[in-house]
Amino acid sequence: MVAEHTEPAVSFNGTKAQKEVAERAFQALRARGMFGSSYAPIQVSLASLEAYLTSDSEVRADTIHKALAANDQVFALITVNDEAYVVTSRQGTPPLEMRLDNRHSFPERFITPEPAPERPLRTAKPVPKIVINAEIAAQISDTRDEIASVERDLEVLDGITAPPEREMGGVTLERLAKDVPPVVEEAPVADIPGSETDEPVAAEAPVAPDESTLKLEEVEEEAAPEPEVVPEDIAPVAEVVAAEPEEVEQQAAELVVEETPEPVAVVTPPVSQREPIVEEVAAPAPVPARQLSDFSGFTDDALSAAIQERIEKESRFARFGDRWMAEDQLVRLSRGNLRRIADDINEQERPLTDDVLAQDVLGARRSSPDFATIRFALNYRLSSERGFEFIGTHDQPFWGTTELSAIGTTRRKASDIGTDYRYLVDEAPLGSTDPRSATSVEHTLSFYEFTYGLLPLDEKLQSLLPAPVMAEQRAAVITVEIPQFENSVYLVEVRYPTQTRGGFLLGLDDFYEEKLVPGAMLSIQATDNDGHYKIEYLEDDEQQDRFLELDDRRAAKYVFRPLTYDTAVSSEWLVTEGRFPRLSSEKPLSERRRRRIEDVVEATFERVGEQDGKTWTATFDDVLVAVNIERPASETSLRSAIEGMPSVSDDGSGILTYDSAS
Structure with missing residues (x-):
């Protein structure tokens, strides 16, 4: 690291010679304390300083003393043990008193915490005072009354309610009286001199009708009240005819009232009530009836197809x-x-x-x-x-x-399995039954289904499973739950049938090998979700037997191995050593022979039938179970195949005979 050394700007006092001596003395002391801090005291004895300054120059000792005394802002003279010392610092200042400030140090702040802040005393919250504006309240009340009055009038106009009866003076008025013309009697009035015409002036005063004289049909005239007497100090009212101002003043000066007029009797007509004005409201114009189409003769499927056909033409x-x-x-x-x-x-x-x-x-x-x-x-x-x-x-x-x-077994291709189930194309084509119309179905596992972990998509399972969502959908993946196992959900692929291949469910091989045996009885149940199903098996006492298995680790062959199981089984579909002992070490048929059901039937008779020369006999149930070892076959498809084979005969009691020579 490179540090830049800068000298402080120190000014010296005194004469020129004293300044030079003071500067040399400062440089000597500064070199002495070059490794000290900026304000650390640098102390040198006065004798050694004089010896240094006088060694290479003609400076005298008194000049040194005067130079140091003239620059007391830089040097300080102290005496220690009767010896004089010159003291300064690297910054050119006399020694300063250094005090350690611990007011803001970490230990001081850590040990001495700040005082707790003062919290204001809790005071009771003022209760808000509810101020009611009387004017606004009155306006709201008037507005509500006005709205109620308008609503009542509208109901009367619409004929919803009858008009309210009105009362006057305690008497109900059902029909208003007709207007009666007023009767006015002439009375003499004072004449004004100079006027061309004198016309009587009649004063009218309204008089309230008497309640006893009001009738429901008409209102009669009321008797005139007593005539009013005009006081003497009040002049009668007269009509003033316009005249010139000077003439009016002259006539007013000569005005003399000759006699006091007689009091005027005023008769007012009875007050009549007008009939209420009823506004005629025009009846609304009739809305033309819409022409509705009658779809009662069409089914929901037909309407849905028509709507779908129309929407499919829209690219929007x-x-x-x-x-x-x-x-x-x-x-x-x-x-x-x-x-x-x-x-x-x-x-x-x-x-x-x-x-x-x-x-x-x-x-x-x-x-x-x-x-x-x-x-x-x-x-x-x-x-x-x-x-x-x-x-x-x-x-x-x-x-x-x-x-x-692909999901499921790797022992056999899905296309080959579909070819094996080709008989389902005729027995249960897609759409032969309503999807999701059944809630549960029962099924017994065959050896073929157990070996490859599948189920046939026959008519029963088609009524349980959903139909394809897309028009060209070839498969669907569903989830199958085994309630008797914890956290056991399997992905199962449903292969829908085509024109040349049958349908089936694939992906249950792990479940079969872990818990079931050929001949196990299953219950397949649907749920509210069309993609989730449950499979349950019937439980039974634990048993042990030797079951047939396909060993394809090296050369594929059939072997019998002991298995322990606790599931209920159907004895008709068991493939055990005690039932078919000659199947041990048999090799599976070639792919060419497996495709022909007739070849499989002939090989089955030779494996499980009782031989008598060139003929073999076996029951139909044994043949059905043994045929399902090589390829799947239903009872219907097997009977149809046997009927077309001249080498197989049926005596009607369920015993079949196969003659290899025929």
């Missing part, structure tokens, strides 16, 4: 399954979103629902009001993208990719 609407939405309200998905969706599905190695994809990939929240819109947009966009495949149901939409591995 987007469709996914049986749901529709305006195209301009859909959320757009970028290529980055599609790539992340595909990566998420492939990383988890299983199909994912639209609910999971919307939350994990698109970042949508389930509580968001537009969550349903985002899910619909996700399903609609993925349905038109290559590389994605919809394999879900209406309530549980699953999405997969073309790179995703």
Whole structure:
């Protein structure tokens, strides 16, 4: 590290010679304390300083004393043990008294805490005073009365209520009297001299009618009251005719009242009440009746198909399954979103629902009001993208990719299994029964179903499972729960039938191997969610037997192995060593022979039948169970195949005979 040394700006006093001596003395002392702090005292004896300054110059000792005394702002002279010392600092100041300030040190602040702040005393909160504005309250009351009056008048005009009866002086008026012309009697008035015409002036005063004279039909005239007497000091009222100002003044001076006029009797007409004015309100114009179409002769399916056909022609609407939405309200998905969706599905190695994809990939929240819109947009966009495949149901939409591995066993391809179930195309084609019309079905496992972990999509299961959501949907993934196991939910793939392959359910091989045996009886139950089902098995006492298994680790062959089970089984479908002992070490049939049901039946007779020369006999139940070892077959399909085989005969008692020579 490089530090810059700067000398302090020190000014010296005295003569020129004294300044030079003082400066040399300061430099000598500063060199002595060059490693000290800025204000640390540098102390040198006066004798040594004089010896240093006089060694290389002609400076005298008294000059040194005078120079030090003249610059007392830089040097200080002290005496220690009768010896004089010169003291200064690197900054050119005499020694300063250094005091340690601990007022703001950490120990001082840590040990001495600040005093607690003063809190104001609690005072009672003032009770707010409610101030009522009398004027506003009166206005509100008047407004309410006015509104009530208007509503009553409207009800009267509309004929909802009868008009209210009015009273006057305690008498109810049902019909108002007609107007009676007033009767006026002439009375003499004072003449004004100089006027051209004298006209009588009659004063009118209203008189209240007597209550006893009012009748319901008409109001009679009331008797005139006593004539009023005009006081003498009040002049009668007369009409003044316009005249010239001078003439008026002259006439006013000569005005003399000759006599006092007689009092005037004034008769006022009875007060009449006008009839209420009823405004005629024009009746509203009749609204023309709409022409409604009668759809009572059409079914709901027909109406739904007609509406769907009309909407499908509109490009403004987007469709996914049986749901529709305006195209301009859909959320757009970028290529980055599609790539992340595909990566998420492939990383988890299983199909994912639209609910999971919307939350994990698109970042949508389930509580968001537009969550349903985002899910619909996700399903609609993925349905038109290559590389994605919809394999879900209406309530549980699953999405997969073309790179995703198949669900279920790897012992046999799904296409070959579909070919084995080809007989279901004729027995139970897709749509032969109403989907989701049944709530539960019962089924007994065959050896073929147990080995490959599947169930046939026959007519019973079609009535339990949902139909395809999309028009060209080939498969659907559902979840199957085993209530007798904790946290046991399996992904099962439903393969829908085609024109050449039958349908089946695949993905139950782990469950079968862990708990069941061939011949186990199952109960498959539907739930409110069309993509979630439950499978229960009947429990029984623990038993042990030797069951047939397919050992395909090296060369594929059938072997018998002991198994312990505690499930209820159907004895007709058991494949044990005691029932079919000759199946041990038998090899499976070739793929070419398995495709022909007739070849499988012939091989089955030779494996399980009783031989008598070139003929073999066996019961139909044994043949049915043994045929299902190589390939699936129903009772109907097997009987149909046997009827077409001339080498097999049936005696009618359930005993079949196979003649290899025929």
